[in-house]
Amino acid sequence: xIQIDHVTKRYxxxxxxxxxxxxxxxxxxTSIIGANGAGKSTLLSxxxxxxxxDSGSVTxxxxxxxxxxxxxxxxxxxxxxxxxHMSVRLTVRELVAFGRFxxxxxxxxxxxxxxxxxxxxxxxxxxxxxRHLDQLSGGQRQxxxxxxxxxxxxxxxxxxxxxxxLDMRHxxxxxxxxxxxxxxxxxxxxxxxxDINFASCHSDTIVAMKNGKVIAQGDTAAMMSPDVLxxxxxxxxxxxxxxxxxxxxxxx
Amino acid sequence: xxxxxxxxxxxxxxxxxxSPDRGRVRLxxxxxxxxxxxxxxxxxxxxxxxxxxPWGLLHADSAAVLVFLESRVPRLLxxxxxxxxxxxxxxxxxxxxRNRFVSPSTAGTTESASLGVLVATLFxxxxxVFVKMGVAVVFALAxxxxxxxxxxxxxxxxMILAPLVGIMFGAVIGSVTTFFAYRADLLQxxxxxxxxxxxGVLRGRxxxxxxxxxxxxxxxxxxxxxxxxxxxxxxSINLGVAYDRxxxxxxxxxxxxxxxxxxTVGDIPFLGLIVPNLVTIVLGDNLRRILPVTALTGxxxxxxxxxxxxxxxxxxxxxxxxxxxxxxAGVFLAxxxxxxxxxx
Amino acid sequence: xxxxxxxxxxxxxPPASAGAFRDARRRERRTxxxxxxxxxxxxxxxxxxxxxxxxxxxxxxxxRKVATMIVVGYAIACSSVIFQTVTGNRxxxxxxxxxxxxxxxIQTLIVFFSSGLALTAADPxxxxxxxxxxxxVFASALYRWLFGRxxxxxxxxxxxGVIFGTLFSSLSSLASxxxxxxxxxxxxxxxxxxxxxxxxxxxxxxxxxxPAMTAWAARLFARLDVVALGRDHAIGLGVDHSSVVNxxxxxxxxxxxVSTALVGPIxxxxxxxxxxxxxxTGTYRHRVLVPAAGLVSVIVLLGGQLVLEQxxxxxxxxxxxxxxxxxxxxxxxxxxxxxx
Numbered sequence: 001x002i003q004i005d006h007v008t009k010r011y012x013x014x015x016x017x018x019x020x021x022x023x024x025x026x027x028x029x030t031s032i033i034g035a036n037g038a039g040k041s042t043l044l045s046x047x048x049x050x051x052x053x054d055s056g057s058v059t060x061x062x063x064x065x066x067x068x069x070x071x072x073x074x075x076x077x078x079x080x081x082x083x084x085h086m087s088v089r090l091t092v093r094e095l096v097a098f099g100r101f102x103x104x105x106x107x108x109x110x111x112x113x114x115x116x117x118x119x120x121x122x123x124x125x126x127x128x129x130x131r132h133l134d135q136l137s138g139g140q141r142q143x144x145x146x147x148x149x150x151x152x153x154x155x156x157x158x159x160x161x162x163x164x165x166l167d168m169r170h171x172x173x174x175x176x177x178x179x180x181x182x183x184x185x186x187x188x189x190x191x192x193x194x195d196i197n198f199a200s201c202h203s204d205t206i207v208a209m210k211n212g213k214v215i216a217q218g219d220t221a222a223m224m225s226p227d228v229l230x231x232x233x234x235x236x237x238x239x240x241x242x243x244x245x246x247x248x249x250x251x252x
Numbered sequence: 253x254x255x256x257x258x259x260x261x262x263x264x265x266x267x268x269x270x271s272p273d274r275g276r277v278r279l280x281x282x283x284x285x286x287x288x289x290x291x292x293x294x295x296x297x298x299x300x301x302x303x304x305x306p307w308g309l310l311h312a313d314s315a316a317v318l319v320f321l322e323s324r325v326p327r328l329l330x331x332x333x334x335x336x337x338x339x340x341x342x343x344x345x346x347x348x349x350r351n352r353f354v355s356p357s358t359a360g361t362t363e364s365a366s367l368g369v370l371v372a373t374l375f376x377x378x379x380x381v382f383v384k385m386g387v388a389v390v391f392a393l394a395x396x397x398x399x400x401x402x403x404x405x406x407x408x409x410x411m412i413l414a415p416l417v418g419i420m421f422g423a424v425i426g427s428v429t430t431f432f433a434y435r436a437d438l439l440q441x442x443x444x445x446x447x448x449x450x451x452g453v454l455r456g457r458x459x460x461x462x463x464x465x466x467x468x469x470x471x472x473x474x475x476x477x478x479x480x481x482x483x484x485x486x487x488s489i490n491l492g493v494a495y496d497r498x499x500x501x502x503x504x505x506x507x508x509x510x511x512x513x514x515x516t517v518g519d520i521p522f523l524g525l526i527v528p529n530l531v532t533i534v535l536g537d538n539l540r541r542i543l544p545v546t547a548l549t550g551x552x553x554x555x556x557x558x559x560x561x562x563x564x565x566x567x568x569x570x571x572x573x574x575x576x577x578x579x580x581a582g583v584f585l586a587x588x589x590x591x592x593x594x595x596x
Numbered sequence: 597x598x599x600x601x602x603x604x605x606x607x608x609x610p611p612a613s614a615g616a617f618r619d620a621r622r623r624e625r626r627t628x629x630x631x632x633x634x635x636x637x638x639x640x641x642x643x644x645x646x647x648x649x650x651x652x653x654x655x656x657x658x659x660r661k662v663a664t665m666i667v668v669g670y671a672i673a674c675s676s677v678i679f680q681t682v683t684g685n686r687x688x689x690x691x692x693x694x695x696x697x698x699x700x701x702i703q704t705l706i707v708f709f710s711s712g713l714a715l716t717a718a719d720p721x722x723x724x725x726x727x728x729x730x731x732x733v734f735a736s737a738l739y740r741w742l743f744g745r746x747x748x749x750x751x752x753x754x755x756x757g758v759i760f761g762t763l764f765s766s767l768s769s770l771a772s773x774x775x776x777x778x779x780x781x782x783x784x785x786x787x788x789x790x791x792x793x794x795x796x797x798x799x800x801x802x803x804x805x806x807p808a809m810t811a812w813a814a815r816l817f818a819r820l821d822v823v824a825l826g827r828d829h830a831i832g833l834g835v836d837h838s839s840v841v842n843x844x845x846x847x848x849x850x851x852x853x854v855s856t857a858l859v860g861p862i863x864x865x866x867x868x869x870x871x872x873x874x875x876x877t878g879t880y881r882h883r884v885l886v887p888a889a890g891l892v893s894v895i896v897l898l899g900g901q902l903v904l905e906q907x908x909x910x911x912x913x914x915x916x917x918x919x920x921x922x923x924x925x926x927x928x929x930x931x932x933x934x935x936x
Binding site for chain 1 (some may be wrong): 612613614616617680681684685686688735818820821822824825826827828829832834835836874878880
């Protein structure tokens with residue numbers, strides 16, 4: 001379980017994350033939704049210790065992320081941010097193999113190599129495995145990064161906008177794979193997503209943020225209601241039941 | 253590779269949108285500046301190893317009068333002319349390249365001029381001053397053109413990238429110069445062009461600077477056209493200004509001033525960069541109005557630095573380039589980091 | 597931990613990664629071997645070609661030159677590769693960021709402020725140690741000041757670094773003028789890298805220092821590989837980013853001090869050899885990159901000097917030519933980068 005306790009983050013005068021208390025249950029897929037600037041990415045960065053909070057604490061399975069040795073956390077929690085610029089030229093395989101660093105410290109065992117191959121296969125990157133990242137399309141690159149995170153083989157996987165740069169087909173495939181990671185490998189997947197309908201179709205729990213605060217949290221069916229969504233987005237959104245999913249319609 | 257984001261909010265525009273009350277140069281600005289300059293200029297005449305006092309001059313102390321006329325007055329004139337010239341050259345350059353950080357010392361112009369002087373010295377001996385100047389002008393022009401060609405190959409015109417390329421370009425030219433100077437055993441001589449120093453100025457050795465003065469004046473006459481050119485090529489053509497001709501005129505002007513200063517007193521680093529920038533920050537940038545202020549400020553600045561150089565290790569003299577180098581690099585650094593904070 | 601049983605989709609492929617990584621390692625080893633051979637050949641050539649007259653004496657002088665070049669070349673290469681990794685880009689090196697100018701300034705200022713005291717008479721090695729410690733402190737402070745705000749505008753950093761370099765050398769020349777107003781030569785000596793007049797005591801100290809620094813840096817290599825992915829990935833993968841960066845900065849400051857104290861600043865050598873090594877080996881692994889860059893550096897220095905002396909019979913300082921080539925290369929890098 002991820003326990004967030006009174007976490008606040010300020011940049012100068014603006015409070016980006018405002019006294020957030022939240023617990024994310026172990027297992028399943030949790031989506032964090034909200035408008036631009038609601039503080040979703042910042043919260044995710046604090047949970048994954050990429051950013052120190054100004055006050056409050058975060059624990060993952062009882063381990064305080066601010067004080068636990070980074071290497072120990074890296075075997076329990078993996079994170080992928082939105083921007084992934086790199087100065088080094090790597091092949092897909094080399095990148096994915098970095099996911100094993102927390103376990104093997106740069107010396108790959110045969111077990112590590114097997115996991116690298118599996119992650120590459122799982123994200124259908126086998127044909128691209130020896131290409132350099134800068135030769136790939138944005139969507140392919142995104143898959144490679146998520147493959148690295150999978151290869152890290154942690155209980156918790158935190159992803160900031162994993163659908164960035166992906167077209168419709170790859171977006172759906174990505175969400176299905178993340179769903180399977182939760183279902184088949186009992187991982188806890190936490191995502192920041194923009195598209196409420198992806199969140200609705202693939203997650204168990206939805207957390208809604210606005211102006212740095214968590215304003216609602218609940219299971220997907222309850223959260224996908226016009227009242228909640230109006231509160232989150234300041235927008236009237238009709239919600240329909242379509243082929244077994246709650247779908248928000250806000251285009252007109 | 254780190255993808256480099258170059259969202260340049262000031263996008264190729266040296267012009268600051270000044271508030272209405274900024275950017276207005278009033279007469280009293282110029283008058284105050286002028287009075288300050290005259291006072292300090294007068295004072296500077298009596299700073300030096302040989303004792304020269306106004307009292308002595310009035311009593312026709314012949315030794316003092318000699319030092320005064322042969323050394324002190326020429327030195328003062330050289331300082332004023334060089335300071336005005338380089339500052340105005342920098343101002344013109346920043347307008348025609350539309351970049352606040354491009355000046356003769358960040359575009360390879362001074363280094364090219366030095367290379368020209370070296371070539372002239374190698375082939376024409378060390379005495380032919382006019383030959384040296386002519387060759388230096390040609391080299392300065394060619395070097396600056398080459399820099400502009402490189403600049404055009406950059407796909408976006410970035411406020412920061414251009415001076416960076418220019419400084420590196422200058423360093424490359426400088427290494428060519430050093431190479432040949434080293435071969436010809438002229439490193440000591442080379443230092444007299446690359447490091448500005450007024451201590452060697454005597455009557456008969458500085459008069460070429462009047463040419464820089466004349467060209468500076470010409471810059472004033474062209475000021476409005478440079479302003480228009482600074483707004484961009486299509487904008488100028490729309491206003492019926494022959495853009496290319498104005499830019500070329502400006503470059504010739506810059507090259508002549510730079511070459512003359514390099515030949516007579518040596519390079520004064522970053523002078524043409526910091527003075528126009530500081531003036532622009534305070535007064536906005538209508539070229540015609542700020543050009544006289546820039547000229548006065550430049551002269552004043554060089555004068556102060558030279559007097560500091562004369563006093564700091566009295567009776568020895570520290571070359572003005574050393575003093576300006578410290579001040580100039582410091583101010584340039586502050587300008588760059590300030591620019592970052594503004595656009596961040 | 598969960599038990600992992602991911603079934604590979606479609607046909608079960610043979611474990612491709614084992615083979616791929618084995619091939620990559622083999623390629624790296626081959627490149628390193630070639631570099632070693634070339635470096636050895638250049639070294640032998642440098643020591644023997646054109647050796648006439650009192651050859652024992654001449655050989656002694658050359659060997660000292662060789663030792664200097666190896667130490668300096670390796671120090672610059674190693675510090676540049678690590679610096680590029682820590683700053684996350686390939687156009688920054690300690691030389692370009694004014695680190696060696698900073699060291700010259702520290703040297704000058706120590707002389708400047710100690711001229712009244714008896715410090716100048718102290719053991720030069722002790723003095724050097726003091727300079728290195730000061731350098732570590734100030735280089736780290738400079739780095740933190742420039743990179744601490746997580747600003748992404750690379751060009752501002754580079755330009756600020758370049759101007760810092762100019763400022764440091766202006767201050768050094770001002771200080772040395774103040775110390776000794778009539779002496780142009782003192783200044784000139786610090787401005788040109790020279791492999792001919794090296795202090796033997798300092799050289800010996802440096803030769804001893806090199807293995808220690810290499811061991812210190814080598815501990816970091818695996819983590820530096822991860823740091824090269826960027827701060828967020830590095831932290832995500834469990835690397836204590838700031839600790840690695842701090843230790844790397846200490847190594848960089850010491851290495852820059854050694855090379856600058858021995859021969860003065862050679863601004864662009866690091867940029868050239870670090871990027872050349874990255875291109876030749878095609879790897880991200882510091883275990884390979886650092887030795888490769890060191891070898892390339894030695895080849896460039898020894899080979900360059902050999903060609904200059906024997907083929908063109910030039911006595912020109914090699915650093916001038918390196919700065920010319922490096923400057924052109926740097927401009928080309930800037931132009932290429934801007935087109936992305």
